[in-house]
Amino acid sequence: MTQVNATDDARFERGAAALSRIDGEAGQKVVDSLADIAPDFGRMLIEFPFGDIYTRPGLDLRAREIATIAALAALGNAAPQLKVHIQAGLNVGLSQQEIVEILMQMAVYAGFPAALNGLFAAREVFAAPAR
Amino acid sequence: MTQVNATDDARFERGAAALSRIDGEAGQKVVDSLADIAPDFGRMLIEFPFGDIYTRPGLDLRAREIATIAALAALGNAAPQLKVHIQAGLNVGLSQQEIVEILMQMAVYAGFPAALNGLFAAREVFAAPAR
Amino acid sequence: MTQVNATDDARFERGAAALSRIDGEAGQKVVDSLADIAPDFGRMLIEFPFGDIYTRPGLDLRAREIATIAALAALGNAAPQLKVHIQAGLNVGLSQQEIVEILMQMAVYAGFPAALNGLFAAREVFAAPAR
Amino acid sequence: MTQVNATDDARFERGAAALSRIDGEAGQKVVDSLADIAPDFGRMLIEFPFGDIYTRPGLDLRAREIATIAALAALGNAAPQLKVHIQAGLNVGLSQQEIVEILMQMAVYAGFPAALNGLFAAREVFAAPAR
């Protein structure tokens, strides 16, 4: 039923490794949670963002997570994904202070509520036991 | 008429120096363009984003511009400011390739049109004579 | 106190019938929930979206729900209404698979988080007892 | 072909009077510009926003235009409509200074780029010959 075929295996494997390194358990949980409703989308989520984008040379993972945290905080309508990527930022070497600075800066570009809601998301992630 | 007083001079001077370093001429042009309609806002623009935020320790300017470019491309409704900050990214040491990678990555978080419009903005900035 | 008068009765009745057919109980619950705070808005909600728009010829209800599900998933800031319209989509003949495809496609235009959050909303609706 | 019938005449006439008072020529131009592509939408635009909403008691037109200018500047993706409503604000009694203050305040809730683009829209409207 799915359109995935052998030729996509390299992207999938590259993506799965990147997902594991970046998002840790949280990423796999998202993919698992799609198994009953949209399994192909779980596979695409590994292949395109992680297999195609995050693994590209030209920008290191630290920089990539800065961009993702900033974008999700600015958009302000994807709280679960913002939390996953705040943890991912820690996983790839951003400090808590750096993440706080990124979120504070969003007040300038997306308003104080976006920054506040981002900071509250960060507080939750920082308070959770390390994953 | 304005509420600015001597006590804000430190923020203003710190901000003006940061604005000049980061945005170059483009930043000053924005401030100048507010002179006839909202001069206090020009001053606030120097004081808060640049005097208060960009000059904070804890996140370097390169990281700050990654965050700003990502946020503005994801929001997709502030093309002039995105162009100013693509140039600002170059000014603080991002390479053209790194900026392109940030913009491509926004396809994952804000959709392909946001990434495309960001890339077209970058092409315009990259093609302009160095400022 | 309200401005509604006899001349709007046709719109209201046409809208109430459409609301019932499309949203089932969920639509009436929304209208009821406005009774204590903004009863006129409950009436407008029946008259304009349902009495004026959904009942127009030129686009069938199936197509109208595709458009609504796509728009609400892309905007990503109206989860309760998205769930109502995922159920509405089922009510007017969309299959679960078709709704999943619409939501997956939103990854292209509004990013993967918007698609993911739409799919999770769909899973909740699909799991609820038929209404 | 349209679904409009005699019973909507009161809304239409009430709306047309409000549109003329609030938006002046600009509002009618918008309606006229829809004549060849979506004439029913031109009628709805008069009936719902202007016939149903702006003419309600409970909030004066000055307050209504404050709300509209703030919302359109914050959303940041409807420049033509923002300009129409900056002019409308002047038409119903807001001063240029008040409009500038509303737009500056949007920096807090939607970011500095939204405020800046709103102020630049205002400068254009203020510079145009009175309509």
Added chain:
Amino acid sequence: MTQVNATDDARFERGAAALSRIDGEAGQKVVDSLADIAPDFGRMLIEFPFGDIYTRPGLDLRAREIATIAALAALGNAAPQLKVHIQAGLNVGLSQQEIVEILMQMAVYAGFPAALNGLFAAREVFAAPAR
């Protein structure tokens, strides 16, 4: 560690007084909640929105809260802040009916879901014991 120095005291004190008058306890709670994660941001929140913007002459607090409620309802992605400002609107003299009218009007500019979600937020605030 913070960059705040004596010269900002006037802004801070002016802002703290405005915050207390406008938002009541809710505003201070937000600032307090930042103490462990981003205390400087709590200070900035007092200084810029409240010390710099809300205390400016040229637009009264009633008008400022109309603008804020409209913007937050239209953006639709900052529910906690919308509730704080619905209460703030009551604090500075808006009636419940006026707030309901502002929120209903947002259906025109940001769609019916944004208006509905704003009205539901208002119902919660109106039902809470006076603060």
Added chain:
Amino acid sequence: MTQVNATDDARFERGAAALSRIDGEAGQKVVDSLADIAPDFGRMLIEFPFGDIYTRPGLDLRAREIATIAALAALGNAAPQLKVHIQAGLNVGLSQQEIVEILMQMAVYAGFPAALNGLFAAREVFAAPAR
């Protein structure tokens, strides 16, 4: 330099055929316009949206274009892409009237300005010589 390898050829070819059928010349122009700044993104644009998504069974192209037109009009920040997909809608069998209905309906979910700007985009596309 690109990460594309032989195993992606099937996706690319499937995507290129879909792009040509759906977007006609306009799609290829977008890809070409990326050649000097982000050629890999041009390839990804063919592979993911068109190779992976539009070619999936489970939702016909007519329904897919309804969803895309609705989403882009509702987001309101991607005018060039909205025009491409209004033409794409015509290419896959939507009538001008159906597209007008979709855009009018967006007034309910994203506000009248989003609907108006969508209708004006449609008027431009409908007026252009057939492509």
